[in-house]
Amino acid sequence: DAGVIQSPRHEVTEMGQEVTLRCKPISGHDYLFWYRQTMMRGLELLIYFNNNVPIDDSGMPEDRFSAKMPNASFSTLKIQPSEPRDSAVYFCASSNPERYEQYFGPGTRLTVT
């Protein structure tokens, strides 16, 4: 298995632009998680899905952030408009139910100038 796939690996954009991060979970995993990692705040859970349905989005910082999972093999995290404080590494992870083992992708390093 190729593991969790994220794209792009690096994204540099200007303030005000729309940013879309993509994730392909491991086949057969029912849960998908989006995290943000910064030096100041550490690793934060933004949102997670079960069977393509958002379960908990309480970690989404504000309305500029949105996430979708149109099918079992694809999810997006969108930031519109982006701001410099959104600069971070964004991770996607997936897991099987009741195994409690999250598999992380390599992350997308986002820089907003």
Next chain:
Amino acid sequence: AQSVTQLDSQVPVFEEAPVELRCNYSSSVSVYLFWYVQYPNQGLQLLLKYLSGSTLVKGINGFEAEFNKSQTSFHLRKPSVHISDTAEYFCAVSESGSEKLVFGKGTKLTVNP
């Protein structure tokens, strides 16, 4: 709500020395506990997990952790570290039966020759 405190942000040790990385959690309900490792420029990888049963849990790469309910701790140990163990280690907690993880701020382990 759960929270995790990793008491040491950085731990330097010499190769072949033993190491203990400390983790304390706070929760009003029963919990599952985890340790993840992050190598530079990579996603997180599960080292070990405690769900129930024996309080001494063995993981990959020779690591082990002990769940102490009275002390609300889940410290990670390795009797003899290698240069390749240099990484950041994250303790995480979830409510029993929940897939949602809360991570600590991480401990950077540096193994020196």
